Amino acid sequence: MPDLVLSEFAGVSLPDWIDALIRIVFVVALMTVNALALIYLERKVLARFHQRVGPTRTGPFGMLQSAADAVKLLTKEDVRPASADRWVFELAPYFAFVPIFLVFIPIPWTETWVVRDLELGFLFVFGVLGLNLVGVVMAGWGSDNKYALLGAVRAAAQAISYELPMLLVSVAVVMVVSARLLVDNGSTLGAVDLNVIALEQTTTPFIILQPLGFAIFMIGMLAELHRPPFDMPIAESEVVGGYFVEYSGIRWSFFFLAEYTALLLLVMIASVVFLGGWNFPFGEDVGLGLQLVLTLAKAGALIFILFWSRAMLPRLRIDQLMSFSWKVLLPFSILQVLANAIILTYDGDEWIVGVTSLALLVLLSALVYVRAKMLARGAERSIHKQPARPRLITAQDVTSGD
Amino acid sequence: MSATEVVFYIISFVMVAGGLGVVLSRNIVHSALALIMSLGAVAGIYVILTVEFLALAQLVVYGGAVIMLMLFALMLTRARERPQALFGKNRPVALAVAGGLLTAFVAGILGTEWAQSNRDEIEPVPFEEIGDVLFSVWAVPFEVVSVVLVIAMAGAILLSQPDEGER
Amino acid sequence: MPPLENVLVVSAILFSIGVYGVLTRRNAVNILMSVELMLNAVSINMVAFAVYGRVAFDNTFTGIIFAFFIVVVAAAEVALALGIVVRLFRNRATANVDEVNLLKW
Numbered sequence: 001m002p003d004l005v006l007s008e009f010a011g012v013s014l015p016d017w018i019d020a021l022i023r024i025v026f027v028v029a030l031m032t033v034n035a036l037a038l039i040y041l042e043r044k045v046l047a048r049f050h051q052r053v054g055p056t057r058t059g060p061f062g063m064l065q066s067a068a069d070a071v072k073l074l075t076k077e078d079v080r081p082a083s084a085d086r087w088v089f090e091l092a093p094y095f096a097f098v099p100i101f102l103v104f105i106p107i108p109w110t111e112t113w114v115v116r117d118l119e120l121g122f123l124f125v126f127g128v129l130g131l132n133l134v135g136v137v138m139a140g141w142g143s144d145n146k147y148a149l150l151g152a153v154r155a156a157a158q159a160i161s162y163e164l165p166m167l168l169v170s171v172a173v174v175m176v177v178s179a180r181l182l183v184d185n186g187s188t189l190g191a192v193d194l195n196v197i198a199l200e201q202t203t204t205p206f207i208i209l210q211p212l213g214f215a216i217f218m219i220g221m222l223a224e225l226h227r228p229p230f231d232m233p234i235a236e237s238e239v240v241g242g243y244f245v246e247y248s249g250i251r252w253s254f255f256f257l258a259e260y261t262a263l264l265l266l267v268m269i270a271s272v273v274f275l276g277g278w279n280f281p282f283g284e285d286v287g288l289g290l291q292l293v294l295t296l297a298k299a300g301a302l303i304f305i306l307f308w309s310r311a312m313l314p315r316l317r318i319d320q321l322m323s324f325s326w327k328v329l330l331p332f333s334i335l336q337v338l339a340n341a342i343i344l345t346y347d348g349d350e351w352i353v354g355v356t357s358l359a360l361l362v363l364l365s366a367l368v369y370v371r372a373k374m375l376a377r378g379a380e381r382s383i384h385k386q387p388a389r390p391r392l393i394t395a396q397d398v399t400s401g402d
Numbered sequence: 403m404s405a406t407e408v409v410f411y412i413i414s415f416v417m418v419a420g421g422l423g424v425v426l427s428r429n430i431v432h433s434a435l436a437l438i439m440s441l442g443a444v445a446g447i448y449v450i451l452t453v454e455f456l457a458l459a460q461l462v463v464y465g466g467a468v469i470m471l472m473l474f475a476l477m478l479t480r481a482r483e484r485p486q487a488l489f490g491k492n493r494p495v496a497l498a499v500a501g502g503l504l505t506a507f508v509a510g511i512l513g514t515e516w517a518q519s520n521r522d523e524i525e526p527v528p529f530e531e532i533g534d535v536l537f538s539v540w541a542v543p544f545e546v547v548s549v550v551l552v553i554a555m556a557g558a559i560l561l562s563q564p565d566e567g568e569r
Numbered sequence: 570m571p572p573l574e575n576v577l578v579v580s581a582i583l584f585s586i587g588v589y590g591v592l593t594r595r596n597a598v599n600i601l602m603s604v605e606l607m608l609n610a611v612s613i614n615m616v617a618f619a620v621y622g623r624v625a626f627d628n629t630f631t632g633i634i635f636a637f638f639i640v641v642v643a644a645a646e647v648a649l650a651l652g653i654v655v656r657l658f659r660n661r662a663t664a665n666v667d668e669v670n671l672l673k674w
Contacts (some may be wrong), residue, residue, distance in 0.1 A: 085429070087432060087435070088431055088432075088435070091435070119454075119529075120454055120455060120458060120529070123455070123458050123462075126462065127458040127459075127461040127462040127465075127466070128461065130461070130462055130465060130466025130467070131465050131466060132468060133466065134465065134466075134469055134473075137470060137473050137474075138435075138473075138541065141431070141473070142475060149477070153474070153477075156470060160467075160470075185528060188530060189530050258509075275408060307553060358491060366511065404570075406570055406571075407570065407571045410570075410575075410576075411573045412573070414579040417579070417580055417583060418579070418583060421583050421587065421590075421606050422580075422586060424586075424588055424590055424592065424599070424602050424603060425587075425589055425590030425593065425603060425606075426653050428631040430596055430598065432600055433599055433602060434598075434602065437602045437605065437606070440583075440606060441605070441609060442608070444609045444612070444613060446655065447576075447579075447613055448613075448616060448634050448636075450570075451576075451616055451617060451620045452620065453616060453620065453633055453636075456616065456633060456636055456637060456640075458651070459637060459640055460640055463640050463641070464605075464640070464644075464645045467644060468605070468643070468644055468647050471647055471648060471651050472598055472601070472602065472630070473653065474645070474651075475598050475651040475654055475655055476598055478655050478658065479597075479654060479658040481596065481598065481664065492593050493593055495592065495630060496588075496589050496592035496593045497589065498587035499588060499589075500585040500586070500588045500594060502580065502583070502590070503580060503581075503585050503588055503604065504584075504585035507577075507578075507581035507584070507585070508578055508581060509609070510580065511577045511578055512573050512574055512578075516574070516621075517572050524570050524620060524621065524623075525621060525623070525624075527623070527630070527633065531630065532630055532633055532634070535630050535641060536634060536637070537632065540634050543634075543638060547638055547642060548642050550641075550642060550645050550646050551641065552643035553645075554648050555577075555648075557648075557649050558648050558649060558652045559594040559654065561652035561653060561656050562652060562655070562656075563653070565659075
């Protein structure tokens with residue numbers, strides 16, 4: 001059982017449940033601070049991308065904007081559609097929010113700061129994240145609103161479709177870790193443990209060994225979070241807000257909180273699994289404080305990339321994003337797993353794994369680029385094709401035709 | 403009664419309550435939610451029996467997929483507009499059959515002398531050995547199950563094709 | 570850990586609830602839910618035998634593997650069964666199994 005930092009300072013060891021309680025309180029506090037900070041940061045960063053300033057009036061540099069938003073949400077009236085199924089409507093926000101909060105349990109912030117170092121941490125993450133979708137579907141249906149239902153079904157379909165390539169790519173990373181553990185320890189125990197995955201990246205983070213995995217994981221992350229360019233299910237101009245359109249005030253803030261918490265969660269997982277978490281580049285040599293700084297710096301970089309993609313990319317249509325996942329990402333992730341399996345079974349060196357993955361990533365980008373060019377050329381051609389011009393009939397034609 | 407036993411009884415109470423919700427609820431969507439509760443409690447029982455891997459597989463498959471399938475099917479078959487009746491003709495017969503089965507089971511269970519190990523000596527099940535066994539001793543059923551899944555996918559796609567002349 | 574009999578009795582209770590549900594409910598999806606309850610009750614039973622009897626019966630994991638395959642096959646079965654139910658609804662405009670009685674004599 002990793003020691004709590006309190007017990008290290010005070011030299012006292014606490015009973016299990018107090019230890020767990022304190023860690024959970026830390027995680028809850030972190031989640032709240034994170035939501036408030038990200039709301040403000042997103043608006044500021046997006047504003048700078050759009051060459052404007054963002055919130056400036058509430059507090060110095062607009063920093064109290066999140067607090068103002070929170071006050072507004074808390075004081076709104078709690079409205080419920082009269083024909084909505086009461087149980088389903090009211091339980092849906094909790095179903096959407098609680099699984100995300102639960103997944104913070106196995107994530108390591110530093111070498112010893114983890115709520116519980118679960119042996120099956122990585123599997124736990126994906127398993128419990130799937131329960132989020134039940135909340136989304138309940139919200140859409142319980143609202144008794146066609147647009148909410150449409151948004152909910154689209155959101156669920158999109159999340160399931162992009163979960164698959166993410167899972168397969170995670171399996172590929174776990175294969176690399178298991179191969180190493182088999183060589184070091186003789187058994188693959190701990191290959192799914194997030195802390196062990198972070199520990200294995202002392203010299204090379206897995207983004208170098210599995211660049212395709214990182215790319216697919218990032219794309220899948222955007223889709224799981226319903227963020228642009230995959231935000232069709234919750235887009236205002238498409239489905240009038242999507243599955244949470246009938247929610248207001250505190251209930252809506254649960255969904256909102258769930259979205260930003262899931263953002264931090266998936267970014268932390270990506271940084272632990274692919275960027276080395278607290279470990280790379282010099283994590284094991286420095287103390288816990290600097291490891292925390294490393295973790296937060298990596299998470300911050302990935303969060304910035306997510307905000308950047310929101311500012312930069314247009315929205316994909318629902319059929320475009322579904323076909324992208326099933327026809328492009330899934331075959332490539334299966335190929336990645338296959339390549340890893342073949343190379344690792346025949347005891348290939350690890351740089352072969354990295355090179356293969358990079359080749360697959362280049363192939364994927366080339367495929368997407370060629371297809372995009374084809375589509376653009378087709379669209380251009382149809383734009384430049386002259387429509388049948390209306391013929392101008394003069395008075396002479398009319399009289400001479402008689 | 404150790405803490406594990408108390409937790410086991412709480413979880414089995416939730417499970418049975420969920421089961422009763424499935425079969426007794428007037429609103430079919432409430433039945434689906436009760437099923438989630440019940441299957442989640444089954445995952446909890448697996449955790450108590452120290453097979454966490456199976457608990458997570460149960461959560462992923464049932465919680466993430468089967469429940470969503472059922473909710474979609476309920477949506478597509480307009481279940482909200484047709485409330486279920488509680489008093490069917492079958493009810494006395496069903497009660498008799500279910501009650502009879504339960505009595506027979508309980509009598510059999512409590513009457514047998516189980517040759518199992520002492521319950522205080524149970525060691526946690528090591529999941530990497532489950533993986534070993536799954537891919538060596540049970541490799542053929544594993545492959546057969548993957549074929550079953552492909553067939554189920556193909557069947558589901560075929561079943562959802564529009565009829566001739568529809569649309 | 571609870572005694573083995575308690576775990577078996579709990580799974581028997583869940584099984585009988587499932588049987589009652591299959592015999593009583595009229596909506597096809599609801600019957601499927603009751604079948605899921607029955608399958609899970611059997612799974613718990615198998616896992617309990619495997620876990621409690623591991624030392625006595627030479628470290629066999631058969632019950633756990635059984636439960637694993639039940640989970641997978643039940644998922645496949647639910648997918649197909651729901652496809653049939655939705656298809657039935659398209660043709661007969663009802664998901665009530667009492668009203669699907671064309672072959673009744």
